[in-house]
Amino acid sequence: MSTVSTEIQGDIAVVTVNNPPVNALSHSVRAGLSDAMKILSANDAVKAVVIACEGRTFIAGADIREFGKPMQEPHLPDVVNEIEAMEKPVVAAIHGTALGGGLEVALSCHYRVALTSAKIGLPEVKLGILPGAGGTQRLPRIAGPANALDAIISGRHVSAKEAKSWGVLDELVEDDLLAAAIACAKEATSKGPRRTGEIEIDGSAFGDEFFAGFRKSIARQTRGYFAPERCVQCVEAAVKLPLAEGLKRERELFYECAQNPQSRALQHMFFAERQVSRIPGIDKDTPRRAIKKVGIIGAGTMGGGIAMNFANVGIPVTLLEVQQEALDRGLGVVRKNYERSAAKGKLTAEQVEGLMSQFTGTLSYDDLSDCDLIIEAVFETMEIKKKVFTELDRVAKDGAILASNTSYLDVNEIAACTKRPEDVLGLHFFSPANVMRLLEIVRADKTAPDVLATCVDLAKAIRKVGVVAGVCHGFIGNRMLSPYGREASLAVIEGAKPEEVDAALFNFGMPMGPMTMSDMAGVDIGYLNRQGMGRENYETKAYDWVDRLVEQGRKGLKVGKGIYTYAEGDRTPQPDPAVMAIVEEESAKLGIERKSIPAEDIVERCMMALINEGAKILGEGKAYRASDIDVVYVNGYGYPPYRGGPMHYADSIGLEKVYAKICAFAETFGPRWWQPAPLLKELAEAGKSFADYDRENAG
Numbered sequence: 001m002s003t004v005s006t007e008i009q010g011d012i013a014v015v016t017v018n019n020p021p022v023n024a025l026s027h028s029v030r031a032g033l034s035d036a037m038k039i040l041s042a043n044d045a046v047k048a049v050v051i052a053c054e055g056r057t058f059i060a061g062a063d064i065r066e067f068g069k070p071m072q073e074p075h076l077p078d079v080v081n082e083i084e085a086m087e088k089p090v091v092a093a094i095h096g097t098a099l100g101g102g103l104e105v106a107l108s109c110h111y112r113v114a115l116t117s118a119k120i121g122l123p124e125v126k127l128g129i130l131p132g133a134g135g136t137q138r139l140p141r142i143a144g145p146a147n148a149l150d151a152i153i154s155g156r157h158v159s160a161k162e163a164k165s166w167g168v169l170d171e172l173v174e175d176d177l178l179a180a181a182i183a184c185a186k187e188a189t190s191k192g193p194r195r196t197g198e199i200e201i202d203g204s205a206f207g208d209e210f211f212a213g214f215r216k217s218i219a220r221q222t223r224g225y226f227a228p229e230r231c232v233q234c235v236e237a238a239v240k241l242p243l244a245e246g247l248k249r250e251r252e253l254f255y256e257c258a259q260n261p262q263s264r265a266l267q268h269m270f271f272a273e274r275q276v277s278r279i280p281g282i283d284k285d286t287p288r289r290a291i292k293k294v295g296i297i298g299a300g301t302m303g304g305g306i307a308m309n310f311a312n313v314g315i316p317v318t319l320l321e322v323q324q325e326a327l328d329r330g331l332g333v334v335r336k337n338y339e340r341s342a343a344k345g346k347l348t349a350e351q352v353e354g355l356m357s358q359f360t361g362t363l364s365y366d367d368l369s370d371c372d373l374i375i376e377a378v379f380e381t382m383e384i385k386k387k388v389f390t391e392l393d394r395v396a397k398d399g400a401i402l403a404s405n406t407s408y409l410d411v412n413e414i415a416a417c418t419k420r421p422e423d424v425l426g427l428h429f430f431s432p433a434n435v436m437r438l439l440e441i442v443r444a445d446k447t448a449p450d451v452l453a454t455c456v457d458l459a460k461a462i463r464k465v466g467v468v469a470g471v472c473h474g475f476i477g478n479r480m481l482s483p484y485g486r487e488a489s490l491a492v493i494e495g496a497k498p499e500e501v502d503a504a505l506f507n508f509g510m511p512m513g514p515m516t517m518s519d520m521a522g523v524d525i526g527y528l529n530r531q532g533m534g535r536e537n538y539e540t541k542a543y544d545w546v547d548r549l550v551e552q553g554r555k556g557l558k559v560g561k562g563i564y565t566y567a568e569g570d571r572t573p574q575p576d577p578a579v580m581a582i583v584e585e586e587s588a589k590l591g592i593e594r595k596s597i598p599a600e601d602i603v604e605r606c607m608m609a610l611i612n613e614g615a616k617i618l619g620e621g622k623a624y625r626a627s628d629i630d631v632v633y634v635n636g637y638g639y640p641p642y643r644g645g646p647m648h649y650a651d652s653i654g655l656e657k658v659y660a661k662i663c664a665f666a667e668t669f670g671p672r673w674w675q676p677a678p679l680l681k682e683l684a685e686a687g688k689s690f691a692d693y694d695r696e697n698a699g
């Protein structure tokens with residue numbers, strides 16, 4: 001079936017793209033558009049052309065699945081130039097999203113009509129590339145360099161209304177898009193083509209100073225990324241050069257980006273995030289349970305944050321606390337969060353009240369009896385969790401889903417204390433729960449398929465990325481965090497300063513180093529955990545110095561001192577000689593001769609520890625795919641997306657090298673903590689990657 005068809009209505013030709021699901025610019029679409037332009041150019045009966053799309057959206061971009069493969073002609077930049085060069089007016093009829101190459105096609109049309117619900121954008125930067133079919137040259141010409149930079153660097157979806165104010169869209173309609181586009185085309189027959197590429201930019205306000213200021217304004221958010229700087233250079237070229245030269249520069253910079261490993265990593269993340277909801281054994285025919293009302297137990301920071309996710313999408317929430325005071329405090333925090341959004345202009349006062357009206361507070365478990373899903377977010381001990389679930393078993397209606405927000409505990413054991421383990425699973429939110437995108441969905445041994453399927457869909461509905469994990473200590477994310485933290489902490493006892501460890505990992509791309517993270521979370525949390533563990537179960541060398549800090553009251557940021565010291569009201573970590581004195585004493589006690597450790601070695605040990613644990617999790621079937629682990633690390637722990645997550649990073653190094661490195665670490669540091677994961681060994685010996693594993697095992 002052809003993906004591009006033409007229908008002639010009087011003297012107007014309507015060219016329709018039909019390439020589900022998102023009308024991506026696959027080879028057949030590019031060829032179809034190019035052929036249509038040639039044929040319609042030669043047809044004297046046709047006076048103007050409309051380009052429209054079937055299905056849910058206008059063209060949503062290049063076909064990402066063709067990236068990395070040899071591109072077949074015609075190339076998109078040529079197709080776009082061909083459309084713009086048409087002697088007959090061409091009108092784009094936009095619904096859904098005109099993204100990337102799709103917007104570039106629309107910009108090459110001479111007029112643009114859109115539904116008010118439509119959105120436009122150039123999201124290429126999120127895939128590690130830049131708009132390579134004239135987008136960086138045409139958008140600044142029509143929208144102005146400042147708006148173009150905003151759109152290209154953020155990659156955001158711009159509403160039709162805003163795009164019209166920029167001059168990108170000519171006309172907005174509520175419905176009957178095609179009729180409006182045809183009417184526009186008819187009118188254009190007397191006006192003739194109006195080419196975006198011929199618009200002159202008044203560059204007087206966009207000199208070097210403007211671009212220097214813009215670069216400064218995005219420095220923080222684009223730290224470590226390769227493509228954004230190239231995008232800025234393209235827009236500079238649009239301001240300074242004639243179209244043909246600007247397009248040439250765009251091409252060169254596009255190839256630089258496309259050849260950079262970051263583009264592969266970011267494209268891997270794009271597909272990885274879409275893969276997570278594919279669960280073996282579950283499909284669209286698996287029944288779902290309706291979730292119309294949610295109960296949350298615990299109105300602390302976590303419970304309140306979790307509750308907000310549901311209220312935000314119109315699902316009413318009953319929030320349970322044991323004491324009225326705690327309940328009032330919890331609801332007060334929720335209100336403050338919404339009011340803060342209102343102060344930033346993101347919500348109106350009425351919307352805040354509307355959201356608050358979704359909340360009902362209670363002190364009685366009996367009030368949860370009409371909830372379809374109940375999530376507990378109480379203190380993290382098995383004893384308390386079991387008490388809560390016993391109560392839930394008593395009050396919850398038949399078919400209600402019972403979820404624990406535990407970070408580490410055994411969900412099978414929790415489920416076993418109810419008479420309905422098939423209804424129980426883990427829903428592990430990350431703090432702050434109303435902000436962080438990750439949700440680990442913990443499938444216990446007896447969790448029913450429809451319960452799991454419902455929660456996978458629910459994650460999407462509350463705008464989270466839900467990754468299914470099996471039951472194990474810490475599930476995917478926290479289980480991997482443990483060896484990562486161990487290696488970071490060992491680096492300190494062996495000779496590095498905490499700030500050196502943090503700098504090494506920050507420069508690798510982590511949002512903050514592990515020492516700062518530990519101070520933020522509270523150094524005492526790990527301490528309390530270790531107290532209950534027995535010294536034979538953890539690497540004492542790594543943590544004795546940390547425990548001494550806690551024993552001296554250095555519990556972290558919350559008390560103004562931990563691994564670092566903090567000035568009153570200031571969250572900036574300050575290195576403290578008193579901490580170094582303790583570290584040095586502990587090193588001496590252990591007979592360690594302190595020596596400086598190069599940043600690359602610190603990073604390597606921490607990364608190898610993450611990868612090895614990830615491979616164990618995968619080999620044990622606690623994650624369905626390596627790419628799911630990447631999604632967890634990027635969305636829950638701030639792992640740099642441009643490295644594609646720890647497992648993709650391992651693939652980019654090569655698993656043979658990774659395996660050899662881990663074996664070498666086992667030699668140097670002893671095998672206790674450096675047993676190579678059996679799956680890693682198997683893949684390395686077979687010359688395979690984690691991506692191969694995913695392809696062969698999880699589709």
Ligand code: CAA
Binds near residue numbers: 101
């Ligand atoms: N190429 C190939 N497949 C694509 C695609 C693309 N550009 N965009 C989406 N898809 C696929 C998805 O992988 C998904 O496939 P499965 O159902 O098999 O998983 C399907 O289309 C539906 O996508 P979503 O689940 O994301 O659907 P949604 O309704 O939530 O979102 C969307 C739709 C807003 C278009 C979103 O898919 C999206 O943002 N896509 C990417 C758009 C993009 O980045 N375009 C720029 C491409 S780069 C470019 O164009 C470069 C250039 O100029 C040369």
